[in-house]
Amino acid sequence: MEGIYPIIWDGTTLKLLDQRVLPEEERYVECHTLDDVRECIKKMVVRGAPAIGVTAAFGLILAAREFMGDFTRFEEKQGAFSFSKFQAKLKSAGNNLKETRPTAVNLSWGVERIINKSQNLNEASPSLIIRELEQEAKAIFEEDIAVNKKIGEWGAKLIGDNYTVLTHCNAGALATAGYGTALGVIRSAFYQGKKIMVYADETRPFLQGSRLTAWELQKEGIPVSLIVDGAAGYHIHKGDVNCIIVGADRIAANGDVANKIGTYSLAVLAKENNVPFYVAAPLSTVDMSVNSGKEIVVEERDPEEITKLRGLPLSPPGINVKNPAFDITPAYLVTALITECGILYFPNEEKMKQLVPKRR
Amino acid sequence: MEGIYPIIWDGTTLKLLDQRVLPEEERYVECHTLDDVRECIKKMVVRGAPAIGVTAAFGLILAAREFMGDFTRFEEKQGAFSFSKFQAKLKSAGNNLKETRPTAVNLSWGVERIINKSQNLNEASPSLIIRELEQEAKAIFEEDIAVNKKIGEWGAKLIGDNYTVLTHCNAGALATAGYGTALGVIRSAFYQGKKIMVYADETRPFLQGSRLTAWELQKEGIPVSLIVDGAAGYHIHKGDVNCIIVGADRIAANGDVANKIGTYSLAVLAKENNVPFYVAAPLSTVDMSVNSGKEIVVEERDPEEITKLRGLPLSPPGINVKNPAFDITPAYLVTALITECGILYFPNEEKMKQLVPKRR
Numbered sequence: 103m104e105g106i107y108p109i110i111w112d113g114t115t116l117k118l119l120d121q122r123v124l125p126e127e128e129r130y131v132e133c134h135t136l137d138d139v140r141e142c143i144k145k146m147v148v149r150g151a152p153a154i155g156v157t158a159a160f161g162l163i164l165a166a167r168e169f170m171g172d173f174t175r176f177e178e179k180q181g182a183f184s185f186s187k188f189q190a191k192l193k194s195a196g197n198n199l200k201e202t203r204p205t206a207v208n209l210s211w212g213v214e215r216i217i218n219k220s221q222n223l224n225e226a227s228p229s230l231i232i233r234e235l236e237q238e239a240k241a242i243f244e245e246d247i248a249v250n251k252k253i254g255e256w257g258a259k260l261i262g263d264n265y266t267v268l269t270h271c272n273a274g275a276l277a278t279a280g281y282g283t284a285l286g287v288i289r290s291a292f293y294q295g296k297k298i299m300v301y302a303d304e305t306r307p308f309l310q311g312s313r314l315t316a317w318e319l320q321k322e323g324i325p326v327s328l329i330v331d332g333a334a335g336y337h338i339h340k341g342d343v344n345c346i347i348v349g350a351d352r353i354a355a356n357g358d359v360a361n362k363i364g365t366y367s368l369a370v371l372a373k374e375n376n377v378p379f380y381v382a383a384p385l386s387t388v389d390m391s392v393n394s395g396k397e398i399v400v401e402e403r404d405p406e407e408i409t410k411l412r413g414l415p416l417s418p419p420g421i422n423v424k425n426p427a428f429d430i431t432p433a434y435l436v437t438a439l440i441t442e443c444g445i446l447y448f449p450n451e452e453k454m455k456q457l458v459p460k461r462r
Numbered sequence: 463m464e465g466i467y468p469i470i471w472d473g474t475t476l477k478l479l480d481q482r483v484l485p486e487e488e489r490y491v492e493c494h495t496l497d498d499v500r501e502c503i504k505k506m507v508v509r510g511a512p513a514i515g516v517t518a519a520f521g522l523i524l525a526a527r528e529f530m531g532d533f534t535r536f537e538e539k540q541g542a543f544s545f546s547k548f549q550a551k552l553k554s555a556g557n558n559l560k561e562t563r564p565t566a567v568n569l570s571w572g573v574e575r576i577i578n579k580s581q582n583l584n585e586a587s588p589s590l591i592i593r594e595l596e597q598e599a600k601a602i603f604e605e606d607i608a609v610n611k612k613i614g615e616w617g618a619k620l621i622g623d624n625y626t627v628l629t630h631c632n633a634g635a636l637a638t639a640g641y642g643t644a645l646g647v648i649r650s651a652f653y654q655g656k657k658i659m660v661y662a663d664e665t666r667p668f669l670q671g672s673r674l675t676a677w678e679l680q681k682e683g684i685p686v687s688l689i690v691d692g693a694a695g696y697h698i699h700k701g702d703v704n705c706i707i708v709g710a711d712r713i714a715a716n717g718d719v720a721n722k723i724g725t726y727s728l729a730v731l732a733k734e735n736n737v738p739f740y741v742a743a744p745l746s747t748v749d750m751s752v753n754s755g756k757e758i759v760v761e762e763r764d765p766e767e768i769t770k771l772r773g774l775p776l777s778p779p780g781i782n783v784k785n786p787a788f789d790i791t792p793a794y795l796v797t798a799l800i801t802e803c804g805i806l807y808f809p810n811e812e813k814m815k816q817l818v819p820k821r822r
């Protein structure tokens with residue numbers, strides 16, 4: 103897999119591949135501050151649960167540096183560095199980040215890893231603290247790719263030769279540090295030499311399928327056909343689809359899956375037509391603190407995502423809109439959860455409990 | 463219902479409200495020839511099965527006039543009008559029209575009604591033939607509105623007070639001569655004083671929902687919320703939807719329904735969530751010559767409907783696309799068929815046989 107780098111950390115600046123303008127432009131947005139990062143997450147310059155987790159971790163490094171910068175100027179000479187003040191600042195920055203996208207749990211998870219890391223550094227000098235936290239953010243980045251590749255290895259076992267796989271949204275390199283969950287599985291199967299054909303739902307309103315998944319697969323040479331979201335049922339019913347694979351933004355303790363709006367419909371269509379429905383996600387996506395999907399907050403986004411396209415109106419002025427960004431797929435519709443620790447068939451509360459302690 | 467006139471026949475010209483540019487512009491395209499009409503049907507200036515049927519009928523009047531015009535200029539003085547030549551011309555024009563959109567059966571039905579009418583006119587003068595055929599086309603137009611209102615009356619019985627109804631595509635005034643099938647039912651219930659809320663699927667790729675249904679309902683004062691196609695499942699699963707009503711482009715002898723791509727998914731979602739799924743259509747939509755949905759030709763349309771929007775690219779250049787315009791909903795997923803002759807619950811071959819002779 104060459105040439106797809108959604109998140110680049112150069113030691114001082116976080117560069118995010120602007121996913122709003124792909125595939126027309128490959129342009130990076132540079133983040134120098136916590137606020138820059140917040141804006142990028144909110145406006146979906148970067149999107150995809152794992153990618154947001156990694157981005158948030160680096161966002162906290164930028165926040166920590168901002169604080170250390172203030173401190174250096176005003177207090178360093180007095181030796182007045184206060185670790186508790188620093189920690190309070192870090193936590194507030196973390197909360198700030200968590201508010202940007204309420205559904206994807208990897209965001210919280212990325213933030214928590216950096217904050218947890220800081221707990222043991224109360225004796226360290228400011229520069230060592232920064233160095234250690236930066237190390238942790240980089241580790242999160244590297245681990246994400248490694249974890250994705252493991253998910254890919256496991257998942258590829260479920261993909262037969264000559265399979266046609268349907269996917270929704272973009273759970274690819276662009277949604278992660280750089281390999282992909284659902285598309286990681288497809289990638290791994292393809293690298294094993296299997297002939298694969300992909301149906302990519304265009305995924306309204308943000309068009310992650312037509313803009314990102316189609317671009318990513320085309321770049322990789324994996325055959326892909328773009329379809330509108332409403333055509334998935336037609337192809338599944340016709341028998342054109344061997345399996346469906348999607349990513350996840352949050353998985354509840356009972357195995358219910360929050361993912362991009364439209365996922366639930368696919369799961370129901372899969373059940374009706376006896377097609378396996380797989381969810382590929384790192385264990386960092388599992389949130390054992392929510393018992394079921396009913397407790398997951400579904401983010402409602404700006405109506406203009408639906409009523410306009412690049413400023414062009416698509417509907418009459420003043421029209422009322424509902425724009426939930428995610429939906430919940432009940433666990434009973436999930437044939438298997440593909441994680442870095444293996445394949446969990448028919449997830450439920452019991453099985454989830456055994457799985458989660460395996461995560462880092 | 464005021465102010466929505468998708469098809470205007472002024473005695474010499476057919477004016478079609480250009481549904482490609484609504485709701486931004488209310489502009490009519492004038493058709494003077496058969497070719498003008500063909501282009502308008504093909505390019506979806508006019509769309510919706512019943513509206514296409516009415517348009518085709520008027521298209522044949524224009525074709526008949528073209529022929530008579532030729533005749534008048536070259537042969538009238540020799541008294542050389544040949545009825546059989548005229549009929550051959552009319553039939554060829556009819557076949558020409560039928561090829562423009564293969565799925566909607568009302569197109570054939572409209573054409574056949576004009577051709578059948580001409581059968582008894584072999585003794586008539588050219589001007590009388592034209593007058594009689596024009597009368598027939600006008601009758602098709604008027605009957606369509608009357609039939610829609612009857613469908614509305616029957617269907618309104620299924621709509622309770624405070625109902626939230628989900629609909630797909632546009633089966634409204636714009637899809638017919640002027641009242642609507644699925645939206646006709648909603649309209650009738652609304653006129654009875656029932657409080658109704660409508661979820662309108664935006665209906666990619668042509669956006670009939672956001673551009674046409676939203677506009678039509680907003681104009682009428684019927685509360686409507688626009689959603690992306692992928693969000694229908696979310697709202698149905700949440701319990702927000704009391705019933706689903708759609709139109710139809712062709713109904714097979716066993717009750718299978720061809721309708722806008724995305725309809726099948728809604729029917730499956732309805733079944734999974736115990737929500738009634740209704741199809742509102744005139745009996746002219748029933749095609750007893752096809753035994754089941756499997757025999758219905760599904761039109762594949764231009765990939766650019768998906769890859770571009772008003773010339774703006776939405777996906778990478780050269781991407782492969784599948785763009786079926788319709789899908790087939792098996793009869794077992796249809797709670798009831800709402801026709802001008804009544805409500806047919808759980809349609810099947812036997813019941814369809816009893817229903818169809820009732821049509822004109």
